[in-house]
Amino acid sequence: MDDYDRKILAELHKDGRLSLTELGERIGLSLSPCHRRVRALEDAGIIADYRAIINPVALGLNFSAIVFVTLGSTDRGSVQAFEEAVPTVPEIIQAQRLFGDPDFILHIITTDLAAYQRLYDESLSTLPNVLRLRSTLVMKSVVQNRTLPL
Secondary structure (H helix, E strand, O other): OOHHHHHHHHHHHHOOOOOHHHHHHHHOOOHHHHHHHHHHHHHOOOOOOOOOOOOOHHHOOOEEEEEEEEEOOOOHHHHHHHHHHHHHOOOEEEEEEOOOOOOEEEEEEEOOHHHHHHHHHHOHHHOOOEEEEEEEEOOOOOOOOOOOOO
16 A cells, blocks of 8 residues: 555545545546556455445434443353344444453444333343443534544
8 A cells, every 4th residue: 555545545535425536636646547546445445335424413313322231251152142133233333342341332323312221121131141231321422433544
């Protein structure tokens, strides 16, 4: 990866809707080499996807929580069962496995506290091998959807 690739990534990270012509103009490459480089970055899995960033509040998703999950057992099968079940809950917008205790952190978004309570009771608490759930409510997002430090 060279400076042109880093410039391509930085520009697309800021605006994924750029045409290849606009992208080439911004980084100082003509259309063909710019296109080849973008394709190579996609083929290498460095550019994984393109998508729109949606304002959740505009859709009525006004409530965010972070849930810390401790599993009853951390053997391979238990962890795998939990990790396979998590993507089936659409309100979990991010899930990360952690070292130590707790075992996972889940970022949740719902319409309101009542919806979160239903989700907690009906889905989160029934995920495989859950020993303990600890929730903290998000007061406000200070940094969100930040571009990577390229």
